[in-house]
Amino acid sequence: MTTGIEPACQEVAYPEAVNLPFNFSSVKAEFEFRAPASELQTAECYWVIIQGTATILEETHTGLKLPHGSLPDWLVAKHPSICIGSWRGKPLRVVSADSNLTPPPPFVCKDFNASDESMDIQTLTLAGMAKQILHWDRQSRHCSRCGAFTETIPGTWGRHCNVCNVEHYPHIHPCAIVLVKRGDELLLTRKAEWVAGRYSLVAGFLDFGESLEECAIREIREETGIEVCNVRYVGSQNWPFPAQLMAGFVADYEAGDICVDLNELEDARWFRSDELPLLPGKRSIARWIIDNFK
Numbered sequence: 123m124t125t126g127i128e129p130a131c132q133e134v135a136y137p138e139a140v141n142l143p144f145n146f147s148s149v150k151a152e153f154e155f156r157a158p159a160s161e162l163q164t165a166e167c168y169w170v171i172i173q174g175t176a177t178i179l180e181e182t183h184t185g186l187k188l189p190h191g192s193l194p195d196w197l198v199a200k201h202p203s204i205c206i207g208s209w210r211g212k213p214l215r216v217v218s219a220d221s222n223l224t225p226p227p228p229f230v231c232k233d234f235n236a237s238d239e240s241m242d243i244q245t246l247t248l249a250g251m252a253k254q255i256l257h258w259d260r261q262s263r264h265c266s267r268c269g270a271f272t273e274t275i276p277g278t279w280g281r282h283c284n285v286c287n288v289e290h291y292p293h294i295h296p297c298a299i300v301l302v303k304r305g306d307e308l309l310l311t312r313k314a315e316w317v318a319g320r321y322s323l324v325a326g327f328l329d330f331g332e333s334l335e336e337c338a339i340r341e342i343r344e345e346t347g348i349e350v351c352n353v354r355y356v357g358s359q360n361w362p363f364p365a366q367l368m369a370g371f372v373a374d375y376e377a378g379d380i381c382v383d384l385n386e387l388e389d390a391r392w393f394r395s396d397e398l399p400l401l402p403g404k405r406s407i408a409r410w411i412i413d414n415f416k
C-alpha cells in the first residue's frame with residue numbers, strides 16, 4: 123500500500139556534474155529559456171510559485187507537479203509574475219507568494235533543497251531557477267549606484283538606470299568546493315547547524331583577486347589548517363540559495379595537522395573512504411565529487 127507522495131526515484135546516478143539538478147541540462151529537453159521582454163500572453167501556463175524557501179506544488183497521485191492553468195485564484199502575489207520561457211510547450215511563469223498564504227488542497231507548500239528527493243529533478247531545477255530569478259528581480263529594482271528605479275534591458279536579464287546610465291546584470295557568486303585526499307582518506311567537515319552526524323566538503327566564496335583554485339586552497343587552510351597541492355577542477359553546479367555557482371575541485375594533502383576554525387565549523391576530520399559518515403544528498407555536487415573521486 124502506498125501512502126502520500128512517493129520519492130521521485132531519480133537518484134540513480136549523475137554521470138557528469140552537468141547532469142545534476144539546478145543545472146540547465148536537467149530541463150533543457152523540454153524548456154526554452156527566454157529573457158522576460160519576450161513574454162507570451164496566454165492564460166494557459168505552468169507556474170513556479172516561490173514562497174520564501176519553499177515552492178507551492180500540486181499534490182497528485184503521480185507526485186508533486188507544477189500548478190498549471192490560469193493564475194490560481196487563491197494566489198496572493200507580491201509582484202507581477204515573470205514569464206521565463208516555455209515548459210512542455212506552454213509559457214512558464216514565476217511569481218512569489220505572500221508569506222502568509224496557505225494554499226488550499228491539493229496544493230502544498232514544499233521547502234526545497236538538494237537534500238530533498240520528494241520532487242523530481244526537473245521540478246526542483248525549475249524551482250531553483252525561479253528562486254534565483256525572483257531574487258535578482260527583487261535585488262535589481264533600484265539602481266545600486268544612485269537608488270533610482272531601473273528598467274529591463276529588452277531581451278536580457280539586465281536592468282538599466284536612466285538617471286545615472288548604469289547597466290546592471292545578474293549577480294551570480296562563484297564558490298569553490300573541494301575534496302581533499304590523503305591516500306585512501308578524505309577530509310570532511312561539518313557545521314553545527316547540519317543534520318546530526320552529516321559531514322561534507324570545505325566550501326567558500328571567491329575573494330577579490332583570486333582564481334577558483336586559489337580560493338579552494340585558502341578555504342581549506344582557513345577552515346582546517348591543511349595545506350593542499352594538485353588542485354584540479356572536476357565540475358560545477360548552479361546553486362540557487364540564493365545565487366551561487368559551486369565550482370568543484372579535488373586536491374591532494376600536502377602538509378599540516380587539522381586545526382578546526384570553530385567560527386565556521388563544528389568539526390573536521392579524516393575519514394577512510396570505506397568508512398564514510400552520513401553525507402549530503404546525491405543531488406548535490408558535494409556528494410557527486412565524493413562518490414566519483416573518493
Ligand SMILES: [Zn+2]
Nearest residue numbers: 265268283286
Ligand atoms: Zn543609477
